[in-house]
Amino acid sequence: MTSTKGKTSAAFAQRASSTLTTAGLTAADAVTARLADRGLRSARALGARAHEIAPRTAGSNFLRDGAFQNLEPDSGGPAPDFQVFVDMVRRPGRPRTSIPVLTPRFAEEAAELTVTWLGHASALVELDGARILTDPVFSRRCSPSDIVGPARMHASPVTVADLPPIDVVLISHDHYDHLDMTTVVELAVRQPALRFVAPIGVGAHLEVWGIAADRITEADWWETRTLTVGTTDLTFTCCPARHFSGRALTRNLAQWASWGVAGPTHRMFFSGDTGFTEQFEEVGARLGAVDLTLVAVGAYDPVWPDIHVNPEEAVAIHRMVTGDAVGDAVMIPIHWGTFNLARHTWGDPIARVLPTAAANAATVLVPPPGGAIDLVGRTGTGVENPAWWEASA
Template sequence: MAAGAFGLSWVVRAAWRIPSAMGASISAIQPTALGATTYRDKQFHNTEPSSQITGNPAELLYQLFTQRDAGRPPGKIPLVKPELPEQAADLAVTWYGHASCLIEVDGYRVLADPVWSERVSPSPLVGPARLHPVPSPLADLPPLDAVLISHDHYDHLDRDTVDQLVATQSAVFIVPIGIGAHLRHWQVPEDRIVEFDWTASVSLSELGRAKDDGTDLVITCSEARHFSGRGLVRNTTLWASWSIAGPTRRVYFGGDTGYTKAFAEAGARLGPFDLTLLPIGAYDRHWPDVHMNPEEAVRAHADLCVGDAGYGLLVPIHWATFNLAFHGWSEPVQRLVAAAKEAGTRIAVPKPGQRIDPIGLPSGDTWWEDVRQ
């Protein structure tokens, strides 16, 4: 009886938390959205024609029932316990799975799209669950200088992770317009929230967070081609990619996006980039406008490197951790390797938890091929 009562109590608490986890109301978001570049008719819009879903709904429903498990790995995904230096490097990235990355640029540490929860959902009971554990606890992260969010989908913005970061870190949250309302709803202090429209920039010195040695970091909100929403209503908050530029190194964090002309524009204005972190998974023929496939990621890397496919390093994100589409688990990285080889693009595919330093790249590791029963 006691065990049953405890279980029921936990379910009640989990259900009670769902409305809060969903974030701010439309009325709370709208005041910050008014006047934004692409905001009209109470919604944000892509600058290029974009459909969230295309094709025959019956075909999509058939895929859902027949291919929904295609993205599960055939075996155990290997993890690496992150080994982080005391001082941040000039250039490095630690991939924690999906789009969660700890980026090191010219001595600064920036955490992008952190999601440490078991499910990407407002509920701890239902929704896509992890295909591998988090490589290390959130509390093990070193001091951060900034936290970036690309958009408000649950696999990129997680309420429980935000709560922990507020409690354990002092970093500022830099987010696209509208997402600040979610953070305020979750009691993030106002002085730790910075909201931006596309093309807007801020330096950490402007925020009073520059290093004592005088080095600075400039973070720019860049256009992406995607959509937003944490409930039935879509596109009430903006979506974005991010440029992170120090005195000597530049990193581009794609977040989640379809292929867009904005990559070439960002490359010309802000690049070339020494490191690109670009999504390669969760694509499908039914939503080609809002999720890149691996070949498009290679093309985007070349755009961001001002037409030079061989410049810099491409590290793939947005794959391996959650089953969000109908392709095979390792298909994204297999296609990426082939496309990168043909284009002459340098890539590195870390295991979850692995830190990649472009100077000392691991060579020839095809670890995903060993994920078997």
């Protein structure tokens, strides 16, 4: 005799399969997708395994003995000691007061050049009439668990259901705070026309989660890919970054990257996660002048100087990739204020980046979570109220 519990489980699986396969997810992953939609996690959140990633990276010139490594060698920061771990548990980087979170309002048509910061490395960029969403993470924790792992210090300004039509999800690498299974699966389900662009190897995670292969475009360092969005061609250039990858114990099987995106009129640069490297001089030379940079400014620490930039280095990267156009380009700081991932105080990234920018002829605008800035008209939150962050710091 079949139990009531067994009938319920079977019905759940059947409903999940029939609903989600029509949105480009395979039947085998339909139940995982439904669990993700309910805010639950599974072992599948760990992503693809080594043998699933390897075929996608096998032809790369940057692969060494089956793994990737940074182009610039590690400079050898101090080894973490017991006090470092004590400090990390204490996590001093929490705001003094609640962080203001705005509810963004999106127009029916995408703008010429507008940025809405959604927290951490997630930003919705409207560029030449196309919408590009970077490293979307809307879950409460950047972890495979709902119980442990860094939790958000402010609510997400949006849910996936709140978003306007997205053309491209642009992914920098596979760490949990940049690639969230729950978010990307729901995006794939709700918006079956959107495409995913990622460094080589990262697409294996997406396929394991049921996203169809023809929706995924991957590129190796220095490769370009062109996607047509409506009548607009967008060119994505996969650029080196100085970081690492991995969702479990094995590191560097998939690549990590920064990105350049060029439309017919405007160009942007997205740093993803990175430490400082002279390679960004070459990035700037190859991309040409950009109008916008999204550069990480947070989660720096003396024990990992090579994988996360500090605010002064972030401004240097902005100058390196904008070149002679630095006076006209705008930098939006990302990778700060949402997850407590290092030992610096909550407001330290912005308290340091703003005077550094002023001393280096760089324009830095700081929207609050959910704040949008129109870079053509130079209007929006972060322009009209640039000191909003000081109350929380």
